[in-house]
Amino acid sequence: MDVSLAIRSDGTAEKSFDLRLPLSGFESSVLACDQPLIISARPAPGSFRVEHHGVTVASGHLSGTTANLLIFDTISTAASSLPGEDIVNAVSEAVLACNPQLDCFEIELADGGLATRLAEAGAIERRGDRLIVRPQSFFQQAKSWLGSVPRSYPEVPVLTNGALHPQRPPKPVGRVYSRFIPWLNTQLGFHVADIETDLPHFHRWMNDPRVAAIWEDSGDLSYHRDFIAGRLADPRTLPLIGTFGGVPFGYFELYWAKEDRIGPHYEADGYDRGWHVAIGEDDFRGKAFVSAWLPSLMHYMFLADPRTRRIVGEPIHHHAQQIRNLDRSGFAKVKHIQFPHKKALLVMLLRERFFMDRLLSPDLSGLSTEDGQPVLGSLARGA
Known part of the structure; x- marks a missing residue:
């Protein structure tokens, strides 16, 4: 079972699709041996939150008419002592792992220093004044899965x-x-x-x-x-x-x-x-x-x-x-x-x-959830 959040499809104001997340939340292991960051849907349509040890450390929503736009409303790095990069990367992992049909998405951050650090690491790319997350480069961010670089x-x-x-x-x-x-x-x-x-x-x-x-x-x-x-x-x-x-x-x-x-x-x-x-x-x-x-x-x-x-x-x-x-x-x-x-x-x-070719996301065509939906994380490919 999973929940869906509405997100606009890139370059199309009318067309949209559902961004899917596990009902119990996506567990990112970006913090290595510490407790995972949990990314889950909030009651408001298109909204998400990030929790650590049961405490909300970030929240945001999905929007946009000309791009897949992910906006962080809050990132509580001071209260949690968590690096902002880890929080953003955990959300990016959840979005791309559960919805591999996304070729990329745009991200909006109020913290310019955080954006610079993410860009220098290759987790995001600058295109003019836009910040883009692409799976081809994001999944080469070793710390998210190895615990260190x-x-x-x-x-x-x-x-x-x-x-x-x-x-x-x-x-x-x-x-x-x-x-x-x-x-x-x-x-x-x-x-x-x-x-x-x-x-x-x-x-x-x-x-x-x-x-x-x-x-x-x-x-x-x-x-x-x-x-x-x-x-x-x-x-x-x-x-x-x-x-x-x-x-x-x-x-x-x-x-x-x-x-x-x-x-x-x-x-x-x-x-x-x-x-x-x-x-x-x-x-x-x-x-x-x-x-x-x-x-x-x-x-x-x-x-x-x-x-x-x-x-x-x-x-x-x-x-x-x-x-x-x-x-x-x-x-x-x-x-x-x-x-x-x-x-x-x-x-x-x-x-x-x-x-x-984003081969970390397999083609699981033919497998479905209990409610008949395609399983999370499947990227359908041609023969």
């Missing part, structure tokens, strides 16, 4: 097993990414695997026949403890656990392609990244869930280092469902690769394709 680690060449590649940064710990999924009305998160906390469910997943058939890594608890420890110690890999609403559901292994086994099979760049996945919980399978975690994982990899221009994958060549999912997510089929243990299909996703 990652620094580019110094580029120092090192040699590993004959492959010359950049020295890799120290591993992060804890949560690395969080995003509210409108059509599931819950938070998706990725955190770095913790041996003590994550070993029990990782062990169960790897011994599940469906997972073991692909990974071939079934074993006892000691084997899986060493497995995670090895991935944490290897500079090439980053083992992540995915959660929906705090519930672990899958294992995601990221790797730097240059020094990986895939590197010699194409002209790998120093910051190309790849990934492997094992979905361990049956309750989190299906289109609604894969359409949440797959683009979000790509989003994380592109945000974690702005020098990452391409993401690659190597699904086994006959895994038709996985290849269809990758195709829908913007991956191009490059060629087949013969590894010692499998024949794989090399697939590749370009940074430009991901952001310019």
Whole structure:
């Protein structure tokens, strides 16, 4: 169930559409480990409010006859000690995530300094005296999902097993990414695997026949403890656990392609990244869930280092469902690769394709809410 706010459509005084928000509010994780900002509709038509710890920290409304215009009536940064940028970004995230059919919208701010800071970060763009929010640039604002702006680690060449590649940064710990999924009305998160906390469910997943058939890594608890420890110690890999609403559901292994086994099979760049996945919980399978975690994982990899221009994958060549999912997510089929243990299909996703085609918003045509409306966050695309 969701609520709708009236907003004018760009360039048309007569035509309008409903801006949709979850009935319980959109939970932005822009504040990282703090309580989320909740963006919800107010009783007055076209109005919204932003709450933090149950206190209203901002309010505004949607208006305009020649543009999609979002006006902030109040932003209470002094009382809340919250940066104005975080409040504005939280509202922009809610608008774009729940209504991806918007190509852009205009924003009105009374605080010129705040507008300047947002423009300098690329969260908004100046067009004359107008302030425009575009999804292509907004969704590259790493702090909204990573909790901070990652620094580019110094580029120092090192040699590993004959492959010359950049020295890799120290591993992060804890949560690395969080995003509210409108059509599931819950938070998706990725955190770095913790041996003590994550070993029990990782062990169960790897011994599940469906997972073991692909990974071939079934074993006892000691084997899986060493497995995670090895991935944490290897500079090439980053083992992540995915959660929906705090519930672990899958294992995601990221790797730097240059020094990986895939590197010699194409002209790998120093910051190309790849990934492997094992979905361990049956309750989190299906289109609604894969359409949440797959683009979000790509989003994380592109945000974690702005020098990452391409993401690659190597699904086994006959895994038709996985290849269809990758195709829908913007991956191009490059060629087949013969590894010692499998024949794989090399697939590749370009940074430009991901952001310019707004692939963070999936096409969920065919899925609907309980009251028969299309699910929140779906961006219908042609074949």
